[in-house]
Amino acid sequence: MTHAIAIDHLFCGYTDQPVLYEVSFSIDPGSFFIIIGPNGSGKTTLLKAMARLMPAEANRFDILGKPAGDYTFRSLARTMAFVPQETRIDFPLTVEEFVLAGRSPYQGILGIPDAGDTEIARQAMVFTGIDHLSSRKLDQLSGGERQRAFIAKAVCQEPRIILLDEPTASLDLAHQTRIMDLMERLKNEKGVTVVMVSHDINLAAMYGDILLLLKDGRVMGKGAPSEILTYQVLEEAYGCMLLVDENPLGKFPRVTPVPDRLKIIH
Amino acid sequence: MTKTGASLMSRICLLSLLLSALLVCAGILGMARGSSEWEIGAILKSLVRMDAADPVLTGIIWQIRLPRVLLAALVGASLSAGGLVFQALLRNPLAEPYILGISGGAAVGAIIGILLGLAPFPGVSIAAFAGSGAALLLILFMATGKTILKNESLLLSGVMLNAFCSAIIMFLIAITQDAKIHNIMFWLMGDLSMVGLKQVVILAALVIPCFVVVFRYANILNLILLGREMAQTMGVNMRVAGAVLLGVTSFMVSATVSQCGLLGFVGLVVPHFFRRLIGADHRLLVPACLLGGGAYMVLCDMLARALPAQGEMPVGVITAIIGAPLFIYLLKRPDKK
Numbered sequence: 001m002t003h004a005i006a007i008d009h010l011f012c013g014y015t016d017q018p019v020l021y022e023v024s025f026s027i028d029p030g031s032f033f034i035i036i037g038p039n040g041s042g043k044t045t046l047l048k049a050m051a052r053l054m055p056a057e058a059n060r061f062d063i064l065g066k067p068a069g070d071y072t073f074r075s076l077a078r079t080m081a082f083v084p085q086e087t088r089i090d091f092p093l094t095v096e097e098f099v100l101a102g103r104s105p106y107q108g109i110l111g112i113p114d115a116g117d118t119e120i121a122r123q124a125m126v127f128t129g130i131d132h133l134s135s136r137k138l139d140q141l142s143g144g145e146r147q148r149a150f151i152a153k154a155v156c157q158e159p160r161i162i163l164l165d166e167p168t169a170s171l172d173l174a175h176q177t178r179i180m181d182l183m184e185r186l187k188n189e190k191g192v193t194v195v196m197v198s199h200d201i202n203l204a205a206m207y208g209d210i211l212l213l214l215k216d217g218r219v220m221g222k223g224a225p226s227e228i229l230t231y232q233v234l235e236e237a238y239g240c241m242l243l244v245d246e247n248p249l250g251k252f253p254r255v256t257p258v259p260d261r262l263k264i265i266h
Numbered sequence: 267m268t269k270t271g272a273s274l275m276s277r278i279c280l281l282s283l284l285l286s287a288l289l290v291c292a293g294i295l296g297m298a299r300g301s302s303e304w305e306i307g308a309i310l311k312s313l314v315r316m317d318a319a320d321p322v323l324t325g326i327i328w329q330i331r332l333p334r335v336l337l338a339a340l341v342g343a344s345l346s347a348g349g350l351v352f353q354a355l356l357r358n359p360l361a362e363p364y365i366l367g368i369s370g371g372a373a374v375g376a377i378i379g380i381l382l383g384l385a386p387f388p389g390v391s392i393a394a395f396a397g398s399g400a401a402l403l404l405i406l407f408m409a410t411g412k413t414i415l416k417n418e419s420l421l422l423s424g425v426m427l428n429a430f431c432s433a434i435i436m437f438l439i440a441i442t443q444d445a446k447i448h449n450i451m452f453w454l455m456g457d458l459s460m461v462g463l464k465q466v467v468i469l470a471a472l473v474i475p476c477f478v479v480v481f482r483y484a485n486i487l488n489l490i491l492l493g494r495e496m497a498q499t500m501g502v503n504m505r506v507a508g509a510v511l512l513g514v515t516s517f518m519v520s521a522t523v524s525q526c527g528l529l530g531f532v533g534l535v536v537p538h539f540f541r542r543l544i545g546a547d548h549r550l551l552v553p554a555c556l557l558g559g560g561a562y563m564v565l566c567d568m569l570a571r572a573l574p575a576q577g578e579m580p581v582g583v584i585t586a587i588i589g590a591p592l593f594i595y596l597l598k599r600p601d602k603k
Contacts, residue, residue, distance in 0.1 A: 048495075051495075051499050052498075053495050053498060053499065072501075072503075073498060073501050073502060073503045074501035075501075076499075076501070077499060077500050077501035078501075080499070081499065082495070082496070082499035084493065084495055084496060087492065087493045087495075087496060089491065089492060089493075091354075091359070091491050091541070091546040092541070092545055092546050093491070093545075093546050094545075097545075097546075097547065098492070101488060101489060101492065101500065102500070104485060104489060104500050104501060105500060105501035107485075109482060109485065110482075110484060110485050110549055111485035111488070111549070112274055112275060112549075113274070157500070
């Protein structure tokens with residue numbers, strides 16, 4: 001089986017101060033892969049290195065069995081879509097124009113959409129539930145709607161792999177689960193490999209097939225949520241006291257940070 | 267309402283046709299107004315059938331008025347498209363074609379040329395072009411290579427470069443005492459009066475290929491608006507696109523500035539006007555800025571000749587007097603689109 005992404009001994013960062021050291025892992029196609037770790041552990045850098053937004057050196061860096069360097073930017077854009085954390089867009093752009101821009105890696109030089117492109121964009125907007133907002137301006141959307149517009153644009157690229165940088169940050173609980181459910185549907189219905197950076201360990205525990213735990217630019221562990229999310233591993237990674245028990249919703253771990261005044265119990 | 271490719275194409279064509287018509291009308295009007303005035307019919311006649319028209323009129327039209335109108339159209343187009351590209355490339359709505367220091371470099375070159383007593387063409391033009399070329403090389407050096415400056419620092423470097431050049435300009439003006447001051451002031455305010463057909467043809471040969479390149483990059487500009495990282499993950503090679511756009515646009519603006527001096531506000535007002543009118547799609551905005559910016563400059567130049575009772579004023583005064591209040595009005599107006 002070809003891996004969606006296979007990375008061996010990846011170094012990344014600035015020459016005097018690397019951010020990632022000897023990072024090696026692989027991602028199975030069609031899995032929900034979530035990168036977790038404390039602040040400054042290199043999660044976003046790793047995601048950007050995978051999107052080829054950061055120069056990186058590696059013994060091996062394959063995307064769908066082909067060396068990443070063999071892809072042109074255009075062919076990579078048809079294989080892999082990237083959803084950044086926060087992008088400020090100061091220029092008036094409608095949701096439909098924005099989503100349709102996702103077709104550009106398939107289009108000619110001027111990006112004139114044909115009927116097929118328009119239909120794919122419409123389906124992407126229906127899939128993320130923003131089809132009723134198609135003629136609204138991007139800057140008139142709420143945080144959750146905006147994030148779904150960005151995901152619709154990514155879906156419109158018809159990628160095999162989608163990379164997301166903390167898509168649930170700064171969203172309320174309802175929108176967080178909505179985005180995560182959407183990613184799960186993308187994986188199940190379209191077989192897309194979902195790779196996500198997340199701060200939220202509990203969301204990662206409920207949705208992730210495989211978690212990758214980073215600390216100080218190195219891989220601390222990789223495996224199913226039940227293997228990675230133990231208090232021994234997490235307390236070492238995050239350096240604080242944590243309570244890990246079983247989530248009453250099902251068989252996945254639940255992580256609760258312990259406030260100072262309650263530590264007396266232990 | 268879905269916007270299919272066919273309707274986008276027809277919108278691009280329709281807009282281009284409308285603005286071309288506007289540009290032609292502005293051009294004819296621009297040829298009719300001046301130190302002596304003629305019927306529009308007579309002008310058309312001398313343009314189309316030279317042998318049948320009044321020879322004096324034909325001479326004036328072909329040697330003075332037509333080159334001037336064509337120059338104004340090229341200058342307006344370059345500066346408007348230049349502003350449009352810089353605003354998208356630097357993702358800053360306040361960017362204008364001079365923002366990276368091209369104007370400062372050109373001005374220093376031109377003033378040195380004037381002080382050396384060179385002829386306006388080709389001497390001063392070449393000196394100005396050399397000055398802006400030096401500024402352009404500095405910009406490219408700053409924007410490429412190992413330590414690439416980010417947008418903000420690139421902008422700040424441009425501001426500093428312009429400030430440094432202003433200091434040199436002030437120094438040069440301070441040590442100049444004769445009539446050359448007048449020439450320097452006219453150059454600094456932007457002036458279209460000193461051109462012949464030959465110069466216009468040279469400028470056209472330099473800038474029209476740049477227009478084609480900018481239009482070819484119109485959709486890439488749309489993607490760049492979403493952010494450099496987004497553009498790259500959507501298939502744009504940002505290193506190449508950034509260098510081409512920066513290089514071509516700066517070259518086009520340098521060529522323009524070296525012919526006509528510093529015309530302010532055009533590169534700021536025209537792109538914003540059309541963005542308000544037709545939205546943020548560069549496939550429409552590039553032709554709109556080229557044709558509409560050309561027409562705007564032709565009309566401003568006509569006012570510069572028509573308003574003073576005697577002689578004329580530098581067209582840069584008109585573009586600034588119209589431009590600054592119009593820009594504030596555009597910003598203040600609620601966004602309808």
